[in-house]
Amino acid sequence: MxxxxxxxxxxxxxxxxxxxxxxxxxxxxxxxxxxxxxxxxxxxxxxxxxxxxxxxxxxxxxxxxxxxxxxxxxxxxxxxxxxxxxxxxxxxxxxxxxxxxxxxxxxxxxxxxxxxxxxxxxxxxxxxxxxxxxxxxxxxxxxxxxxxxxxxxxxxxxxxxxxxxxxxxxxxxxxxxxxxxxxxxxxxxxxxxxxxxxxxxxxxGGAGAPGSAGSLDEPAPPNFAAHTTVTVDTDVTLGVDTLTRVRVDDGSGGAGWTTWHAGSQHTVDAGSELTFPEGAAVPTVDQATSANLDWLLPSTxxxxxxxxxxxxxxxxxxxxxxxxxxxxxxxxxxxxxxxxxxxxxxxxxxxxxxxxxxxxxxxxxxxxxxxxxxxxxxxxxxxxxxxxxxxxxxxxxxxxxxxxxxxxxxxxxxxxxxxxxxxxxxxxxxxxxxxxxxxxxxxxxxxxxxxxxxxDDLALSVGMSFALGASTFAPLLVLGVWWRRLTWLGAMVGMCTGGGLVLLAVVLNAVSAHTGGWAPWLLERPALVTVPVAFGLTVLVSIGTSSRVPEDVGAVMLRLHAPDPLGFMRDRAVQRFGRAEEHTRTSQGRHRK
Missing domain, CATH: 1.20.1730.10 (Sodium/glucose cotransporter)
Incomplete structure (x- = not known):
């Protein structure tokens, strides 16, 4: 390169x-x-x-x-x-x-x-x-x-x-x-x-600018603007929606031009070179949207x-x-x-x-x-x-x-x-x-x-982190701030169940990626199940263990919701995680704004 x-x-x-x-x-x-x-x-x-x-x-x-x-x-x-x-x-x-x-x-x-x-x-x-x-x-x-x-x-x-x-x-x-x-x-x-x-x-230059694959509002897939060779670094499965000419060179010496038919799928090994003539439709990996018309519209x-x-x-x-x-x-x-x-x-x-x-x-x-x-x-x-x-x-x-x-x-x-x-x-x-x-x-x-x-896709990987956060801490924060009857046992059951289900989905997705990609969409985006389960269990267990509601819940809720000028806010003691002399030093000087 x-x-x-x-x-x-x-x-x-x-x-x-x-x-x-x-x-x-x-x-x-x-x-x-x-x-x-x-x-x-x-x-x-x-x-x-x-x-x-x-x-x-x-x-x-x-x-x-x-x-x-x-x-x-x-x-x-x-x-x-x-x-x-x-x-x-x-x-x-x-x-x-x-x-x-x-x-x-x-x-x-x-x-x-x-x-x-x-x-x-x-x-x-x-x-x-x-x-x-x-x-x-x-x-x-x-x-x-x-x-x-x-x-x-x-x-x-x-x-x-x-x-x-x-x-x-x-x-x-x-x-x-x-x-x-x-x-x-x-x-x-x-x-x-x-x-x-x-x-x-x-x-x-418009949609016809040099190098452009065509307008996005066309029903057909994007097309190669010139004779193009693509090197595949990982094993992929490609699908085509239209008749496509391609030359596949997998290093075995048997390279030659062939035709991929519409609706077919083809496995390409890592290290292979694919050559396409000018105007050929662009194949897509699994789960990618091929036709531009489908790409423009949301799933129905x-x-x-x-x-x-x-x-x-x-x-x-x-x-x-x-x-x-x-x-x-x-x-x-x-x-x-x-x-x-x-x-x-x-x-x-x-x-x-x-x-x-x-x-x-x-x-x-x-x-x-x-x-x-x-x-x-x-x-x-x-x-x-x-x-x-x-x-x-x-x-x-x-x-x-x-x-x-x-x-x-x-x-x-x-x-x-x-x-x-x-x-x-x-x-x-x-x-x-x-x-x-x-x-x-x-x-x-x-x-x-x-x-x-x-x-993997970076945004999809991060999306799983969001699902884990939504299934663990989100119920505890929302209910902890706004519901007096929350108990630690209800919070524990909801957090561990919701988080455990998401972590299980992460493991199953990893297994699926190496065994043929059989995982359904629910394992890739599990929040629709894990979040309601986490909230529901947190509420039900808290109601069932109402005797465990903290005795100081009134004072804590007042501190959370009272306006700042009233002076109820109290920072947790620094001495819990630092030396007393460190707390003294924090009052010397000011943080640069």
Whole structure:
């Protein structure tokens, strides 16, 4: 492949700036209070940018465009759901969560229900969700690096892991707050500027521009604009809707031209080269939408509708169950600032998600060969050089690659920080040293899994994390904030059942991927079953164990819902996870706004 020197420079600059900002801000972190909640002094504007920065992950920067390329209208629910999840978070959870005074999600569970056992179980689910969400970030980094230089995918995963582990170890939440806020604005520029340029190029040339596969409103599949050779890196099964001429070279010496008939499917081994003449229809991998007319319209069959509803339920409720998102609200000064932060996050995310959708639509016309290899997550980086030849295309691809790496770094930093916090305070002694040990352990395990497990669609992988969050912590947060009769036993049964069902679906999906792909849609998007089960069991068991309602429930509910000026909010004692002298030091100096 041809190395893009501009991309190498841009990615190197992002990594160096990330390393520098993390190192510089780490100097202000001295206590565990700094590492976990940044002294609870982060203003709403900076916190909103930081939340948006860590929320815009590999699934957002690369995965959404890839899904739009492959699935069309059905994929539009992803950006809608990703954004709307913060509306539910703002309405039901954000303010009371901050007023609880907790510093981690398991700490909130104990503060509300007075159960150390529930706290320990919550800790493990935080780790499960964090690892499940972290894997596509590291795998996406490897994919992005392979697109700009001839290097194995594991190199990008290891590079991102080293940088984020250093930053998190150095200063935790205090170190990554400014870093994530900066990375949001950089990611917005990195995706918006190329989108405007590529849209201008498209408008100038129209659907018939050089390299275009044709108009998106045509009923036929996309067509190759020129004689094209595609190398398949993994085993794929391709389907065609029209008569297609193709030359298959699998390395055995028997290459020759053949005809694939409409409606047929063909297995292509890894390492094979497929050559198509000009004007040939583009075959698609399993589950990809072939005809443009079908691509433009949403699914109308029952399974497609149920799958969409399941996805929306997971995204709407899953956001409030993501520990790395919730941990940022603990850094606000009060509940009012937490709600204001959420409103600003909605604006920032709504602005960002306009651009990957447009890039996905352009990819359908200019890089349809990705439908053959199945590597649709590479569409964002491959698109500029397909639409613009020479240095101009390389520079735009370089900017997008840099933005993708910023997405990997910011999201991975938040995930490692949130997991390290709960491990250090709940499973270890709770000192700064324990936080750092947990950071190294979490990062090491995650990168090991990332380089050994296969890469799936990034947005779909992240969607499973949302389903797990929606099936575990979402019922506990909603009911814990708004229902006085919740008991720790009901919360435990609901969380373990909902989370266990999602983890079972993850395992069955992995088995299905290696044994013929027999898994139904319900295993890929299980929230439609697991979320109602989790809510229902939590309510039923709580009603059946009403004698276990905490005695201080009235005082706790008053603290969660009383307006901030009344002064009922009390932060959980720092001495629980740090030395008393550390608490004294936190009052010296102020966090930079």
């Amino acid at each position: 041809q190395v893009n020197p501009w991309a190498l420079v841009s990615v190197t600059l992002v990594v160096v700036v990330t390393f520098y900002l993390g190192h510089r801000t780490s100097r202000f972190a001295r206590s565990t209070h700094d590492f976990l909640v940044a002294r609870r002094t982060v203003r709403s504007r900076r916190n909103a940018a930081a939340i948006a920065g860590e929320y815009i992950s590999a699934a957002s920067f690369l995965g959404i465009a890839g899904l739009v390329l492959k699935e069309g209208a059905d994929a539009l629910w992803f950006p809608i759901g990703f954004t709307a999840g913060f509306l539910a978070l703002m309405l039901f959870v954000a303010g009371p969560l901050r007023r609880s005074g907790a510093y981690t999600l398991p700490d909130f569970m104990e503060a509300r229900l007075s159960s150390p056992v529930l706290r320990t179980a919550s800790t493990w689910f935080v780790v499960f969700i964090g690892v499940l969400y972290l894997l596509p970030q590291l795998q996406g980094a490897g994919l992005a690096l392979t697109m700009i230089m001839p290097t194995p995918a594991w190199v990008g995963s290891v590079l991102v892991t080293v940088v984020i582990a250093y930053n998190v170890m150095g200063g935790g939440m205090r170190a990554i707050t400014l870093l994530q806020a900066f990375q949001y604005w950089f990611k917005l520029f990195a995706i918006a500027a190329p989108t405007f340029v590529l849209c201008a190029v498209f408008v100038a 069959d029952l399974s497609g509708l149920l799958s969409t509803y399941s996805l929306l339920l997971a995204l709407l409720l899953g956001t409030m169950g993501l520990p790395h998102v919730l941990s940022r609200f603990y850094t606000n000064p009060d509940g009012k600032a937490a709600r204001r932060t959420t409103v600003q996050v909605l604006l920032l995310l709504g602005l960002f998600y306009l651009f990957p959708v447009m890039l996905g639509m352009l990819s359908r016309m200019f890089v349809p060969e990705l439908l053959i290899t199945g590597e649709t997550d590479a569409a964002v980086i491959a698109l500029p050089t397909a639409m613009l030849s020479g240095v101009a295309g390389q520079i735009l691809a370089a900017l997008l690659a840099a933005g993708a790496f910023a997405a990997f770094l910011s999201t991975a930093s938040g995930l490692v920080s949130s997991m390290s916090g709960v491990i250090a305070t709940d499973l270890l002694a709770g000192k700064v040293r324990d936080y750092r040990v947990a950071s190294v352990g979490v990062a090491g395990i995650a990168v090991l899994l990332a380089v050994t497990l296969p890469i």
